[in-house]
Amino acid sequence: MDGDIGDFLRSRRARIQPEEVGLASYGRRRVPGLRREEVAQLAGVSVDYYIRLEQGRGTSVSDAVLDSIARVLRLDETEHVYLRTVARPQRAKKDRTPTPRVRPGVQVLLDGMDRMPAFVLGPRMDVLAWNTLADALSGFSAMPVAVRNIPRHVFLDPASRDLYPDWAAVAAQAVANLRVTSGREGDDPELNALVGELALRSEDFRRLWADHEVKECAYGVKRMRHPVAGLLTLPYETLAVPGELTQTLVVYTPEPGSETAERLALLGSWATTAS
Numbered sequence: 001m002d003g004d005i006g007d008f009l010r011s012r013r014a015r016i017q018p019e020e021v022g023l024a025s026y027g028r029r030r031v032p033g034l035r036r037e038e039v040a041q042l043a044g045v046s047v048d049y050y051i052r053l054e055q056g057r058g059t060s061v062s063d064a065v066l067d068s069i070a071r072v073l074r075l076d077e078t079e080h081v082y083l084r085t086v087a088r089p090q091r092a093k094k095d096r097t098p099t100p101r102v103r104p105g106v107q108v109l110l111d112g113m114d115r116m117p118a119f120v121l122g123p124r125m126d127v128l129a130w131n132t133l134a135d136a137l138s139g140f141s142a143m144p145v146a147v148r149n150i151p152r153h154v155f156l157d158p159a160s161r162d163l164y165p166d167w168a169a170v171a172a173q174a175v176a177n178l179r180v181t182s183g184r185e186g187d188d189p190e191l192n193a194l195v196g197e198l199a200l201r202s203e204d205f206r207r208l209w210a211d212h213e214v215k216e217c218a219y220g221v222k223r224m225r226h227p228v229a230g231l232l233t234l235p236y237e238t239l240a241v242p243g244e245l246t247q248t249l250v251v252y253t254p255e256p257g258s259e260t261a262e263r264l265a266l267l268g269s270w271a272t273t274a275s
Contacts, residue, residue: 004182005086006054011212012073013039021072034072043068053087061087078180082214085183100246102129109249110134114268115261116251117234123181123246124191125150125174133264136271137226137252151178151194155202165223165231175208176215183214222252229267232260 014033018024023038034042040050045065052058053069066087070080100122110118110131117134119127127148130140140148147153151174154160154167164170178195185191198205217238224232234252241247254260 004089005056005083007210008083008086008212008214009039009054009069009073012075012079016074039069039072042072045069059088078216079214082180082183089187100126100128100244102241102247103244106241106247106249113251115265116253117264118249118251120241121150121248121250123185124188124194125178125181128247132271133268134252136267137224137229137232137264149194150174151198151205155198155205163224163226165225170222171204172208172213173215173217173220175205175211176213177217179209179212179214180216226263226267228270229263232263233258234260 013036014031016034017032018034018038021034021038021042023034023042029035036050036054037047040047043050043065045068049058049065050069053061053065063084066084067080070083075083102120106120107129110120110129113131114133117131117137119130119134119138119140122128127140127143127150130138135141143153147156154164154171154174160170161167182188182191182195195209199209219235219237221233221235224234226232232254234254236250236252239249239251241249254264
């Protein structure tokens with residue numbers, strides 16, 4: 001995606017004040033944070049070299065230079081990996097990426113988790129498969145295939161604000177995870193189209209995307225307010241699907257015997273009866 005590395009580096013420079021890295025701050029600064037010249041000085045590269053990198057013209061930059069810049073800008077591990085990927089983007093994909101298919105064995109695995117909502121996400125956070133409890137919780141089967149996507153649901157479906165009591169945190173998390181994907185997938189036309197659609201239709205998405213937060217959602221806790229089951233507190237774990245580089249298994253893991261686990265059991269019984 002054009003401009004990703006420049007916007008990302010500028011956003012990270014803005015987070016760090018000169019005094020934090022041992023530099024004196026003289027005069028009034030037009031923009032917050034470190035200047036490009038200061039980052040270059042601290043990273044041990046020429047100013048011209050660093051400017052070319054911010055402009056996306058440093059595709060042959062070495063790992064050592066990127067590591068040095070990451071150190072100066074105090075990037076965490078996920079941000080560091082993101083910097084490496086956007087600094088050396090993949091070539092644009094000429095052909096439309098086919099919709100990933102979930103192996104039958106993975107669906108059997110999902111169906112066997114009858115006490116835990118579980119689903120599989122594709123590379124752009126499309127929902128590819130799910131079990132009965134996940135469907136009862138999120139209504140995946142009722143969504144048209146074209147919109148069965150986590151970011152689209154969060155930002156374009158008004159019902160998501162009622163479903164997630166902590167909507168702002170869920171939205172920020174979705175964007176940060178999508179940023180990780182944008183770095184890993186390179187110049188993917190379908191991903192670009194998704195980002196363009198969300199930016200056009202959601203002011204909240206535009207604002208969060210401009211923040212350039214980069215974070216993988218490997219595990220955590222999410223709260224959901226279901227019309228039948230009520231308020232649920234759902235720890236979750238994400239696992240890579242073996243043999244599938246772009247598929248992720250998401251499992252909600254409520255503590256056995258907890259109020260949420262009991263409410264999910266009732267939801268599962270209700271879903272079975274309704275079907």
